[in-house]
Amino acid sequence: MNQEIKNLSKIYNLDVVNIFYEKNEDIEKIIFALDNVDLFLTKKIYVIKDLIFFEKSINKKDEFLTEQLINAIEKTEHIVIFNNSNILKEKDIYQNFFTKKLISQMNMKIKMLNSLNENELINFVIDKVKENGGSINFVNASLLISKTANNLSLINTEIEKLLNFEKNIQTETINSLVETINIDDPFGFVNSIESNDFAIIWQKYYEKLVLGTPISMLIAQLSQHLILCHQIYAYYSINKSLDQLANDLKINIFRVKKVNQSLKKMGIKKVKHLLIALANLDHNIKNGLIDEQKGFEHFLIKYFV
Template identity: 20%
Template structure:
């Protein structure tokens, strides 16, 4: 059996590959596993290896990463006729895994149609909030870890929608020798600054001043400098402005993802976030950030006072 494993969730892709390797073990002996990067390797070289009998084991697995020539974004190009021929008549001693970090395959392509007919296709899309919660519960249950509903909800709120990061963070809880509680969870789980920045920007645009200052106070307690926060917020609002401009011009979510070469999940969240705001409002915030940054760096404003004044003045922009 050969495979195509694709999607935006790198962690889930890697777990699927590891599962295939485990399923192909014989007498507790792992098959030879060879990994190629399609960005630097030709299909001909990979297929030549696939058609070679393994020397030291009964079976071998070849992983071809970054198969962007299969994506709907049409990134990269390969002569796929030899791959089509191989998939129609594959080596029984080789499992070929084609993988790539893209949202969709181009189902119009002949090679994709051949893959769908001859391979098992596994889509690893980014987790949503429900999927994130399900993964956390499943992992905790498998490790026989029990949390109260309050502790579970708090843990889920701290984790991003990234399966690889979730597994790494939960591994710390699983290894903890004593009883878990809210304090231990806060100590062990690494807060994701990207999530905090998104939550802060979202609260700013919704005019939720109490929530804005709660998030900022939490970040301040973690020693996040006002200058750093100005920088990351400026980056976030620039991205919002780009997304909003493209939406106004008539592009859809997929078009925006390709145009900005951004992560599909980030674009999806941003499209939702900017739905009720205008380009002018976003530009106003960017101008305020630039002005605050300049005044702090020139010594005209205390950095903490300056940043907090910016947060207060934002309420007037989105009133």
């Protein structure tokens, strides 16, 4: 991305200004920058990094500020580039009124950079650590990317954590502080519900989060899991077997037996509470009444701690 921006700077002969989003107060800085052109009418390239509106729903309280930002983008004479390190594919862009406005009405051009190969990722890690006053050798950089499933967003997070522990990053530190991410289990999170153990559930949730799995997908998987729990209970109530349910619903009997273990551990009362709470959470997220990540994490803490 940095090379792409440098190329644009050379083509248009414009200075580049980076603005990092960390909190909503930064949006006011972005609006001010876009609204202003100096006395010499000098245009600039503004690179807005990690603006959260590309990644999640917009709360009601943030709608007015978001509309002001849209207006500033529409009217500005500057070139505006949004660079979100957590978005690796176009489908990862969250659909809200901000992104829809930019893409459909303002014809924003979307360019997804190709994924880095292993050598490029290793060099990225070495350069990133060096930029932040640390050092890491080739072997340890390779170890780090292998443990983080080549996920650039997670790599950045882990580098920051490792540098806070030591500046010269060693093998032992990586093995101690960095969890190995398993990308081969798409249902790892929902399967962890069977344990009814918060530590296990939270670990699997975190793995999915750093791999970019949408919260909406986790909610859908959990909802299907709980509905099947309720269906198993209903079959038991009329003296029908798991085999009959599997046959009626065309579901693999192995899956039915695994979900039955969840029902036994949680009990039908908790399953019903979870279904109601999950439906309410889904409604509030879709209507912009709550931040989806904070809402879902609160849900997990409330019902599984």
